[in-house]
Amino acid sequence: MEYILSILFIFLQSFLVIFAVLMMAYLGIYGERKLWAAVQLRRGPNIVGPFGLLQPVADFLKLLLKEPIIPDKANKVIFVMAPLVTCFVALSAWAVVPFAENWVVADINVGILYIFAISSLGVYGIILGGWASNSKYPFMGAMRSAAQMVSYEVSIGFVIITVLLCVGSLNLTDIVLAQKKIWFFIPLFPMFIIFFVSALAETNRPPFDLPEAEAELVAGYQVEYSSSFFLLYFLGELAATFLMCAMITILFLGGWLPPFDIYPLNVIPGVVWFMLKVAFIFFMFGMVKALIPRYRYDQLMRLGWKVFLPISLFWVVLTASVLFIFDLAP
Amino acid sequence: MFVSILFFIFSFLILASALLVITSKNPVNSVIFLIFSFFNAAGIFLIAGAEFLALIMLIVYVGAVAVLFLFVVMMLDLNFEELNKKTNFVKTGIITAGILIAEMIVLFVYYPEEQSFIINKNNELNSLTNTEIIGSKIYTEHFYHFQIAGLILLVAMIGAIVLTLRHRDNVRRQDISSQVSRDQEKNVELKDITFEESE
Numbered sequence: 121m122e123y124i125l126s127i128l129f130i131f132l133q134s135f136l137v138i139f140a141v142l143m144m145a146y147l148g149i150y151g152e153r154k155l156w157a158a159v160q161l162r163r164g165p166n167i168v169g170p171f172g173l174l175q176p177v178a179d180f181l182k183l184l185l186k187e188p189i190i191p192d193k194a195n196k197v198i199f200v201m202a203p204l205v206t207c208f209v210a211l212s213a214w215a216v217v218p219f220a221e222n223w224v225v226a227d228i229n230v231g232i233l234y235i236f237a238i239s240s241l242g243v244y245g246i247i248l249g250g251w252a253s254n255s256k257y258p259f260m261g262a263m264r265s266a267a268q269m270v271s272y273e274v275s276i277g278f279v280i281i282t283v284l285l286c287v288g289s290l291n292l293t294d295i296v297l298a299q300k301k302i303w304f305f306i307p308l309f310p311m312f313i314i315f316f317v318s319a320l321a322e323t324n325r326p327p328f329d330l331p332e333a334e335a336e337l338v339a340g341y342q343v344e345y346s347s348s349f350f351l352l353y354f355l356g357e358l359a360a361t362f363l364m365c366a367m368i369t370i371l372f373l374g375g376w377l378p379p380f381d382i383y384p385l386n387v388i389p390g391v392v393w394f395m396l397k398v399a400f401i402f403f404m405f406g407m408v409k410a411l412i413p414r415y416r417y418d419q420l421m422r423l424g425w426k427v428f429l430p431i432s433l434f435w436v437v438l439t440a441s442v443l444f445i446f447d448l449a450p
Numbered sequence: 451m452f453v454s455i456l457f458f459i460f461s462f463l464i465l466a467s468a469l470l471v472i473t474s475k476n477p478v479n480s481v482i483f484l485i486f487s488f489f490n491a492a493g494i495f496l497i498a499g500a501e502f503l504a505l506i507m508l509i510v511y512v513g514a515v516a517v518l519f520l521f522v523v524m525m526l527d528l529n530f531e532e533l534n535k536k537t538n539f540v541k542t543g544i545i546t547a548g549i550l551i552a553e554m555i556v557l558f559v560y561y562p563e564e565q566s567f568i569i570n571k572n573n574e575l576n577s578l579t580n581t582e583i584i585g586s587k588i589y590t591e592h593f594y595h596f597q598i599a600g601l602i603l604l605v606a607m608i609g610a611i612v613l614t615l616r617h618r619d620n621v622r623r624q625d626i627s628s629q630v631s632r633d634q635e636k637n638v639e640l641k642d643i644t645f646e647e648s649e
Contacts, residue, residue, distance in 0.1 A: 198482070229579050233505040240513030244485075247517065251478065251524050259524075266521050270514060290581055418624070 133225045137214050144398070145358040149176050151399075152406045159410040183354075186347035191253060194344065198252035203349045206245025206356035210363060213238040217366050218293050220376040220390030231292035232280055235367060236273075239322065242360055243269040245353070246324070246331060250341035261340025264417065265324060265331035271424040272321040278432035279315040282308060282439050283371045288450030296375030298450070303379075305372035311435055312372045314428050316404070319364035321424065323357065326409040330417055365401040366394075373397045453497050460493040477523045485516045502580045 150165065150173060157164025165172030190196055216231040218224040228234060243266055250262020284290065286308070287298040305312040321328040332340030342353050369375055375397075376390030415423070443449040467487040471480045488511045495504035588596050 195478075198478075228501065230501050230505050230581065233502070233509065237505045237508035237513060240509055243513075243517055244520075247520060247524075248482075251520075263521065263525075266517055270517055273513065422624075422626075 130225065134215065137217075137225055138211055140219075141211060141214055141359050141362060142355075144362050145355060146176050148358055148362065148402055151402075152409075155403065155406045156410045159407070180351065183351040184348055188347040188349055189344075191255065191344050193254045195252040195254065198248050199344075200349070202245050202249030202252060203345065203352035203356065204245075205248065206242060207352045207359070208356075209238055209241045209245065210356040210359035213363050214359070214366075216292060217363070218296065218370070218375065219394050221293070223376075223391060224293065227291070227293060230290045232284065232290050232295065232371075235292075235363070236277065236280060239360065239363065240269070240273050242323075242356075245356060246341050249345065249353070250331075253341070253344040255344055257337045257339075257343045258341045261331040261333075261337050261343075265341060268324070268328065268330065268420060268424075269322055271421060272318045272428075275314055275424065275428040275432045276318045276322060278429070278436050279311045279318070280371070282311050282432070282436050285436070285439050285443060285449070292370055292375075296370055296377060299374040299377060300381075303372065303374040303377075308372065308435070308439070310431065312368075314432055315368060315371065316401075317423075318428060319368060320405065320408060321420065323361045323364050325361060325405060327412040327414050328420055329414065330420060333414060335414075361405065362398065362402065365398045365405070368401050369394060369397040373401075456497050457494065460490045460497070463487070464490045464494070477526070478520070481516065481520045481523050484519070485512055488512050488516060500580055502584055 153175070154164040154172075156162075165175035168174045168178045190199055213235050215225045216228055216234050218227070246265040246269075247262045250258040250260075250265070253259070283295065283304055286304060287295045289295065289298075320326075324331050330340075331337075332342060334340075337343075342350060345353060376394040378385040378388065378390075378393055464487045467483040467490070470483040471487065474480050474483065488507065492504040492507045492512075495501075495507060
């Protein structure tokens, strides 16, 4: 009986987390559109609901009610499977994210590795979808995406190693608690920048949205996708983007910890701080999209392999040496 | 009980998908089944309590190696009629499988008990997490093996780069440092032009 109850409890927690992620996606897409509109001196969505707040709901319903079109020559099973993979992978990574102290579905020993593994699977949704469409533009988008995501995972891995050197544990809760004295973005500032840019590339966001560059590839890997399949891609990408925001928050901005451990700040619940930090990083992602033009593909590859890889490798060695010499290692 | 049921499910799925890897007609499907069998292998590591190995398996094999497999297989210009012909790899396959089975038998039957690679549950290391045990073993006892493995991988990497690197001179390349280091003094020349009186 207790066993069944605990399983039910886990289900309840998972539903809550998925609900939270979907709410984040909902507010994220609305906020982002308002932000881009503000940068470009437009109004943005303002018709549906008060301040256009119900615009994402309208878009959602419209996409849901459209006819799903599967191309005649497509590999049908894989075509349908690909957006599901993207969405499933992006949502399942949230299982280990601590929203506040002990507010986590699965507090596992190797949490950071789990997130890294799951986010590296995100490429499959794109590459399979691009291939299964049996069309030129999606295929080119898929190829670009595969090379891009594999390249930037290398530098993300090194950044994670640097943080782990300072923490001495792979558990996400331990990583946050290790930042009680100082948030890691101060001592590891270059790694923070590298992680931020690599996160943009890893989630195919502008200025690295080459897999779906509309100027060259129409819409890249999602050209042939319509209605709810497109919706699944869209949701999966947003969830993956928020996951990267949460990762930056946990690794560098001290997770749920308040900026200073003093009276009015430390009574605010941790989840509020966590969400504020995630929202701030998401705001930065949105500003990057609004302000910076798209990279060329060879520039993207150069940045990943010739700039980020050497710098992050150097910082791993430097951090390890400093920790060893000054005997700071945990 | 629950764990052993899981073990049988995972191992059945590994064998089934491995069989589908070699029998499916479309190579892309083969790679997808290969990825699926990697997943199940990670599952077996998980129920054995080796969560670090399971996730490294996912990161390295599923997240990187299999992506490149898929990438290459998708790029191949395949002739399906050629593929459907009977291949003569059966003999080689049987020989390889025989060698592997012989190795397994040697490992499991003739391996001396005291050097058993199956971790003793009452080990003093049991208080540490998996990750810590692997780290402490690799970087202390097996340090030279680890370094040699790294060296072999480095040689393989350099070899692959040397084999594929072709430097063509007629291609325009972007040299960012020379672009950035351009300055006004070197690249802009001011000339005084005297206008001659026409007429």
